Amino acid sequence: MNPIYLDHAATTPVHPDVLEAMLPFYTAFFGNPSSTHSFGRGTRTALNRFRDSTAKLLACPPSQLIFTSGGTESNNMAIFGIVNADKVGKKHIITTQIEHHAVLHPCERLESLGYEVTYLPVDPTGLIQIEDVEAAIRPDTALISMMYVNNEVGTIQPIEQVGQLARSRQIPFHVDAVQALGKLSLNLDTLPVDLMSLSAHKIYGPKGVGALYISKNMMVSPHVYGGSQERKRRAGTENVAGIAGFAKAVEIFLPMMEQMQPKVVELRQIMISVLEQQLGLESFTINGHKEQSIPHILNISFPGISTETLLMNLDLEGVAAASGSACTSGSLETSHVLKAMKLPENVTASAVRFSFGMGNSIEQIETTAQKLAAIVKRLRKI
Numbered sequence: 001m002n003p004i005y006l007d008h009a010a011t012t013p014v015h016p017d018v019l020e021a022m023l024p025f026y027t028a029f030f031g032n033p034s035s036t037h038s039f040g041r042g043t044r045t046a047l048n049r050f051r052d053s054t055a056k057l058l059a060c061p062p063s064q065l066i067f068t069s070g071g072t073e074s075n076n077m078a079i080f081g082i083v084n085a086d087k088v089g090k091k092h093i094i095t096t097q098i099e100h101h102a103v104l105h106p107c108e109r110l111e112s113l114g115y116e117v118t119y120l121p122v123d124p125t126g127l128i129q130i131e132d133v134e135a136a137i138r139p140d141t142a143l144i145s146m147m148y149v150n151n152e153v154g155t156i157q158p159i160e161q162v163g164q165l166a167r168s169r170q171i172p173f174h175v176d177a178v179q180a181l182g183k184l185s186l187n188l189d190t191l192p193v194d195l196m197s198l199s200a201h202k203i204y205g206p207k208g209v210g211a212l213y214i215s216k217n218m219m220v221s222p223h224v225y226g227g228s229q230e231r232k233r234r235a236g237t238e239n240v241a242g243i244a245g246f247a248k249a250v251e252i253f254l255p256m257m258e259q260m261q262p263k264v265v266e267l268r269q270i271m272i273s274v275l276e277q278q279l280g281l282e283s284f285t286i287n288g289h290k291e292q293s294i295p296h297i298l299n300i301s302f303p304g305i306s307t308e309t310l311l312m313n314l315d316l317e318g319v320a321a322a323s324g325s326a327c328t329s330g331s332l333e334t335s336h337v338l339k340a341m342k343l344p345e346n347v348t349a350s351a352v353r354f355s356f357g358m359g360n361s362i363e364q365i366e367t368t369a370q371k372l373a374a375i376v377k378r379l380r381k382i
């Protein structure tokens, strides 16, 4: 039985071309990019090239892109970097209730240090309301931090609108775009965004590498101190091989985005229609927004059957899916995202996330849907 991987929102396999682009930086080009000799200069030149090509595809100047260890570090760097750079004592942050923990936990840390954080609510589709953002703004608001695409349900937030509002009030605006990269066009030249977090491993790049975009004139304090790398904004010898892989993944997958979209839409449709045929429309619910969402993430609930049971049975059948929620001491917590969407308890307790990727075929999706329908029928009988 060949396992079927439907957890691309968690991570993706490294593409062979990406791996190939990385390998020379473990062998021939091992020099430290900060070294002044020829070994170092060779690596430095390559690093500059990777920054240039990545920046070009994101439509931003290369100097405004800082390579990091991934989405988590980029989010931390943005949030702590902005509040620590603030000179007038602004102590308020606006974010949403459905952010990734890489935003929520830094915000909680700031609360413990005396900051106030407004966690904006979302509607039952996972969307924030622009009026709520407006109402939350205070004279001492130091930052608005919001995700572009939610990692559990795929809902897309109105980033342009929020960005325009933030600009009109001169509040720095950070966007966690980890799940948006490769799915939505990210034109940093036109998007009203001051900071944007990106990660390589969601787009067939390596784990442990990503970037933070920082717009011109935005003051961000460094969060690690040491050498002068990344224009003194992020100390530490650069992960050159990782950056090579990230740049390659961006180079391959950003231009392919539109081409991929219809295929993913088809996979999603097939999954839903097989489930509909097998189980009937009323026996499951799809969580998230109908239109304002990416097709790559399909979050479905099967009321009456627990998420854990569904995932375990799928795993036994060779299908890797996920719940958005964290697993602590062997049992799943209810997802904070679905809770914030105020979905009924039987929906939040039975949600499973399927996330599609490049390697998935129609046959795999049909097989998964058939297996899933059989599992649901069997468990409902019990």
Ligand SMILES: Cc1ncc(COP(=O)(O)O)c(C=O)c1O
Binding pocket: 009, 010, 069, 070, 071, 072, 073, 075, 100, 102, 147, 149, 150, 151, 176, 178, 179, 198, 199, 200, 201, 208, 209, 210
């Ligand atoms: C929305 C979002 N933000 C941040 C992260 C963290 O990124 P990384 O795994 O690169 O640290 C993830 C990872 O799942 C994510 O989905």
